[in-house]
Structures are given as C-alpha cells and as structure tokens.
Amino acid sequence: EEALRESESHLRSLMESARHYAVYRITADPTDPYLARVVLASPSMAELLGISDVYDLATWIANIHPDDLQRCVEANRRSLETGVPFDEQYRVFKEARGEWDWVHDRSMPVFDPAGRLTHFNGLVVDITEQKHAEEEIRRQNEFLAALHETAPGVVSRLDIADLLETVMERALSLFGAAYGFVYLVRPEEDELEVRVGTGLYREYVGRSLKRGEGLAGRIYEWGQAMAVEDYHAWSGRSPQFEDSPFGPALGAPLMSGADVVGVLGIARGAGAPAFRQDEIDLIGRFSHLASIALDNARLYGSVQHHLTELEQTQQALQQRLASEGLVARISTEFVNLGPGEIDAGIQHALQAIGQVAGVDRAYVFQFSGDGTILDNTHEWCAEGISSYTDSLQGLSRSAFPWFVARLEQLEVVSVPRVADMPPEASTERAECGREGIQSVILVPLTYRGLLSGFLGFDSVRRERSWGEATVALLKIVAGIIVNALEHQRAQAVETGQRQFLELLATGGDFSETLHTLIRLIEHQWPGMLGLILLLDEDGKHLHIGASVSLPKD
Structure with missing residues (x-):
C-alpha cells in the first residue's frame, strides 16, 4: 500500500507539472455510458482536449471530430471490456481558435495480483505539428x-x-x-x-x-x-x-x-x-x-x-537524365527506410550523387536544436581524398560567418574558385585551404522556412564551375534528406512516448521514468533542455530528479 501511495504521489506530481502533455488515470465503471470514469487528470488536459472539465469523460468524447468519434468509442469499449491497451490518434476542436488539433492518446491497463483489471494509466500528447x-x-x-x-x-x-x-x-x-x-x-x-x-x-x-x-x-x-x-x-x-x-x-x-x-x-x-x-x-x-x-x-x-x-550536348542530356533517375531511386529508397536506417541512407545518397556529379567530397552539416552548434554529421569522400569530419564537430554557428549569412537567406553558396572569395570570407578561405578545396557549393537544408543545416560538394583536384544541373540535383536531394531527418525525429518521439507509457503501466523505476519523460520532451521540442527538480524529504530543499542534455555540473 505504501508503494501504491508513493506511486500515486509521483503520478500526481507529474500530472500537476505537465504543460505540453497530459497524464490521466481512468477506472472501469459499468454504470457510466462510456463504461469508465476519470479519477486523476493533469490540469493541462483542458488545453490539450479543448474542454473545461477534465474529470467529465463525456466532454472528452463530445469534443472529438465526428470522423474519428466512432473509432475512438469502439476502441475505448474494447479496451475496457478486454483489458487491451488504448492507442488512438484523433482530432479535437479548439473553440478559441476555431481549429481542429491532433492528439495521440495512449493508455495501458493495470491489473491486481489476481489478474483483475483495476485501472488504465494514460498519456495524451499534442501531435498537430507531427501530422502537418x-x-x-x-x-x-x-x-x-x-x-x-x-x-x-x-x-x-x-x-x-x-x-x-x-x-x-x-x-x-x-x-x-x-x-x-x-x-x-x-x-x-x-x-x-x-x-x-x-x-x-x-x-x-x-x-x-x-x-x-x-x-x-x-x-x-x-x-x-x-x-x-x-x-x-x-x-x-x-x-x-x-x-x-x-x-x-x-x-x-x-x-x-x-x-x-x-x-x-x-x-x-x-x-x-x-x-x-x-x-x-x-x-x-x-x-x-x-x-x-x-x-x-x-x-x-x-x-x-x-x-x-552535338556530342557534348548529348552527353549533357544523358547526365541530366541520369541525375533525374538517381533522384528517383534515392527518393524511393528513403520512403522504405526505417528510422534506424536513415543515417546509412544519407551516407549512400551522398556517395551516389557525389559520383554522378564527379566531385571529391559530398557532405551534410546540421545545426543543433537551438541553432548554436554545427556538426559535420555525414560525409562521403572519393578515393584518395582525405576526410576532415572529426575536426568539424561541435563548431560554433559563427565558425563560418560568410557561408552561414548567405545560407540564412536561403541562398545557394556557389564558389567556382576559392582564391577569388572576398576578404570577408577569410575564415572560410582558410578552412578551404586546410582541406585543399579549390571549388565549393552549398545548398541550405530547410524545414518550414528555417535553416537546419546544409548539403555541399567540394572539388579538390581541380577548379570547376557549378552548373544549373548540379544546383538542381543538390536542391532536390536536400529536400529528400530534410524530410527523412524530420521523419526520423518524429519516430524517436513516438518511441519515447511508448517507453514512457510502458514504464507508467508496469510501475518501472521512478528515476528511469523521469529520464524517459525528459528525453521525450527534448525529442518533441528540439532545442528545449529538460530538467525535473524534486523536493527532499524535509520538504525544504530541491535536488535534480532527472536531466539528459544539461551539463552535469
């Protein structure tokens, strides 16, 4: 009983502190029209579901989109009658904005030692952005x-x-x-x-x-x-x-x-x-x-x-057709990749476009969630060309100011001859000299109009002009890579939600549950750093209950 009271105390603490998610508990009630009643719910449930009374299950149901209502009611009945998890995505109406938002509602059954269903612990998360x-x-x-x-x-x-x-x-x-x-x-x-x-x-x-x-x-x-x-x-x-x-x-x-x-x-x-x-x-x-x-x-x-x-024109046409065919293959491959295969897929795509374009390096740089740090996350090098990936990690956003200023304007940075770069690009010219780069081209990676990184080619063995076909190839592949990375992030969020629910349902280690919640929040909102503070037993002092990305000191 003491363990149960402590579990409920922890659950109430999570409920009261919830902001961008909501935790709840329902118990079976044969007298209720929906066979259940709400016994615990985060205050944030009102905002997430667009309702006023979080303890009135009927208002939950009434605010669901008509196209989703029957499916959700049937799933709720099935869960309560058979003890299977409830896992549905549905739309709820936000009267203040006059719009429908998407939520993901998951709950896990909890049974007593005799195997009787006692209640469900659930988690509701706004997935409107994910759906968009x-x-x-x-x-x-x-x-x-x-x-x-x-x-x-x-x-x-x-x-x-x-x-x-x-x-x-x-x-x-x-x-x-x-x-x-x-x-x-x-x-x-x-x-x-x-x-x-x-x-x-x-x-x-x-x-x-x-x-x-x-x-x-x-x-x-x-x-x-x-x-x-x-x-x-x-x-x-x-x-x-x-x-x-x-x-x-x-x-x-x-x-x-x-x-x-x-x-x-x-x-x-x-x-x-x-x-x-x-x-x-x-x-x-x-x-x-x-x-x-x-x-x-x-x-x-x-x-x-x-x-x-004429022969040169035919070769150019064949090259462009080959590029279009390559883009089609890359796009098809990414559609079939799982989240754990995205990085390998990007690596393969860099090799494929680098070889078709005849360049010496192809690479991807990504900004951190808060946009302050720049990492060379993926790279392909032609045979005999050195890699500098290890020295291009954890860079400040200001490491390449001339490049970044143009990329932030969503411009293509095309440099046929590094030696001709302007004086204000001295930092970039020095880095190109270190890596032996004679020509470079960069295209921005953008998601919803915001810069998240860039895709680039280096020519080391010779100077070269970057034609429209190369720019077009880079832009299309950049779009494919951004979509794949966003899909990977969305899958990571979904995995975190599942792990958190499983820990809640099985009464998992409290510290592990808190750390899983922090990881879920940081995946859901890139750039946000999570921290949970807990009161000591004397009720007068706070200590860190969980953090993932914050410095240890």
Missing part, C-alpha cells in the same frame, strides 16, 4: 514522384514546338487545370508572345504582352512565380483578357541562367478553388525542369550542324 509534417512529407513525395515520371518525357524533347506542347500537357495533368499557356520572350521588342495555349487560351496564340502587363507580364518583370485567386476580378488583369472565364491563375518564369526567357501558366475556371502553397512550390520546380528542357532544345538546335558540339 507527415502531410507535407506525403505531398512532397507525391510531387517528387510526379516530377520523376514527367522528367524523361519533357527533357527528351529536343524540338521546341514539340517540347512546349509536352510541357503544357504535363502541367495541366499535374495541377488538374482547365487552361494553360506558354509565353516566350521576344528580346528585340521586350515583349512576351503566346506560343502555346490550351482550352479557350488556344485562340490567344500569337498575342503579345508588354513587360508588367497582366499576370504573365508581371512574372516576366519580377522573375518569380505568382498566383491570383480570381483572375476575372483581379485589378491587374490585362485588358486583352477582360472577357476571359479564368478563375484562379498561377504562373512561373522559364529561365535561362539569370534571364527570363518565357512564362508557363495555368488557370482554373471561375469558382474553382485557389491554388495552394504546395502547388505554387510545385510549379516552381516544374518550370525549372521545363527551363532546363527548353535550354536543351535551344542548345541542340544551335549545334546540330557541328558534330563535336
């Missing part, structure tokens, strides 16, 4: 798969007219749009001309727009993707399209180097849903692919009378 991350990863994987399927059909078109028709056809398919158009720049007039149109836009082929006129003209002027929720009602529409039936419209520039050479656009009918942010991101990727294909087609047309240049 999973949805973002799912959409990105779908988009990458669509791009991979589209790439060979687009890049292999060398006739410009055939290429533009193919680009338009694939764009309509990807976005489910009714109308599409491709403008090309006429440099001598500084105007855009409609070269391809679908649906009602077909009748506009041959028309011209001035720089800054309408949606396509503004994209030409600004050099970036743009979306309009309702083109027909938009004040910036061109007078040439006053009577058009277009609703939501979206476009992106076709680039050749730093120059806009055309505009790719799509539109939906009036009243159709507006284009989402992920679709705006996708058209940027697709237009980049179309830009490469357009460059290829123009290059092929200009050198077809010169055999040597």
